[in-house]
Amino acid sequence: MTDLPGIVVTGGSGRMGQMLINAVQASDACTLIGVLERVGHDWVGQDVGIAMGGAAIGVSVSDDPVTSFASAQAIIDFTAPAATIGFAELAAQARAVHVIGTTGLTEGDIAKLDAAARHAVIVRAGNMSLGVNLLVQLTKKVAAALDEDFDIEIIEAHHHHKIDAPSGTALMLGEAAAQGRGVVLKDVSDSGRDGITGARTRGDIGFTAIRGGDIVGEHDVLFAAAGERIKLTHIATDRAVFARGALKAAIWGQTQKPGSYTMFDVLGLSED
Numbered sequence: 001m002t003d004l005p006g007i008v009v010t011g012g013s014g015r016m017g018q019m020l021i022n023a024v025q026a027s028d029a030c031t032l033i034g035v036l037e038r039v040g041h042d043w044v045g046q047d048v049g050i051a052m053g054g055a056a057i058g059v060s061v062s063d064d065p066v067t068s069f070a071s072a073q074a075i076i077d078f079t080a081p082a083a084t085i086g087f088a089e090l091a092a093q094a095r096a097v098h099v100i101g102t103t104g105l106t107e108g109d110i111a112k113l114d115a116a117a118r119h120a121v122i123v124r125a126g127n128m129s130l131g132v133n134l135l136v137q138l139t140k141k142v143a144a145a146l147d148e149d150f151d152i153e154i155i156e157a158h159h160h161h162k163i164d165a166p167s168g169t170a171l172m173l174g175e176a177a178a179q180g181r182g183v184v185l186k187d188v189s190d191s192g193r194d195g196i197t198g199a200r201t202r203g204d205i206g207f208t209a210i211r212g213g214d215i216v217g218e219h220d221v222l223f224a225a226a227g228e229r230i231k232l233t234h235i236a237t238d239r240a241v242f243a244r245g246a247l248k249a250a251i252w253g254q255t256q257k258p259g260s261y262t263m264f265d266v267l268g269l270s271e272d
């Protein structure tokens with residue numbers, strides 16, 4: 001037995017799931033008490049250490065979130081929108097901190113998460129790395145300093161398995177640029193250009209998505225005017241940066257009141 005917060009990792013066989021399992025196992029601030037996979041996944045019932053190709057660690061993979069969450073202090077969840085919405089309700093019932101990295105959530109999904117956050121702590125961010133959260137701040141500041149002579153374009157690149165676009169990070173950056181400019185992102189957002197699109201509309205915030213190979217995650221915020229360009233860039237080369245942020249959030253969340261939080265709260269970064 002230990003007093004350390006017990007963590008359940010959902011989507012344990014995924015790219016982030018495996019990264020998170022390794023990060024929790026390596027941490028002396030929390031302990032891995034459960035791993036979840038979807039019903040029918042061939043990891044279910046196996047010891048997760050063995051499923052990952054190593055030695056047994058005494059934690060078997062479950063497909064039952066109700067039982068897994070019952071004794072958890074935190075759920076770290078990088079899965080898919082439908083799964084995350086279901087987990088939010090169950091995590092709230094278990095009064096466990098729910099750390100959500102899942103992207104591609106709709107406005108309706110986010111409303112459901114906000115409802116669950118009335119009963120438990122939810123920390124959600126499209127990107128949990130320190131570097132990106134700093135880039136979000138910088139983007140807001142630069143956008144506030146420049147006028148619409150500067151076209152803003154968010155360019156993101158990810159591995160070929162990624163299923164959502166623009167990325168969650170790109171949307172955070174677009175939101176920050178819109179806030180800096182004092183506009184509402186959905187009024188000026190321009191994504192998925194194809195065909196005879198017409199010239200760029202002044203003031204639009206554009207999104208360009210590249211998908212290829214094993215790119216972990218790269219984001220540029222381009223401010224382009226006549227005669228000059230500014231580019232703010234973040235490059236993730238190792239998913240460990242996201243896992244590190246998620247663990248920090250799970251531990252930070254233990255001492256917070258129920259509510260919806262972001263990595264800005266966890267990292268102590270100001271919104272200004």
Ligand SMILES: NC(=O)C1=CN([C@@H]2O[C@H](COP(=O)(O)OP(=O)(O)OC[C@H]3O[C@@H](n4cnc5c(N)ncnc54)[C@H](O)[C@@H]3O)[C@@H](O)[C@H]2O)C=CC1
Pocket residue numbers: 010011012013014015016017036037038039041078079080083100101102103104125126127128129168242
């Ligand atoms: N916020 C952040 O810092 C980051 C967010 N992400 C996001 O995390 C999510 C997952 O990314 P990856 O790990 O690359 O995807 P992945 O496809 O490798 O892993 C997702 C895992 O979730 C599992 N899963 C799906 N439904 C489930 C259910 N109902 N119950 C249990 N497990 C379920 C799948 O079987 C799979 O193992 C994506 O939305 C991605 O955009 C990824 C990296 C960083």
Ligand SMILES: O=C(O)C1=N[C@H](C(=O)O)C[C@H](O)C1
Pocket residue numbers: 103126127158159162166167168169170216217218
């Ligand atoms: O799917 C990924 O891989 C990533 N998703 C997040 C996003 O949508 O921004 C974060 C990171 O870029 C990796």
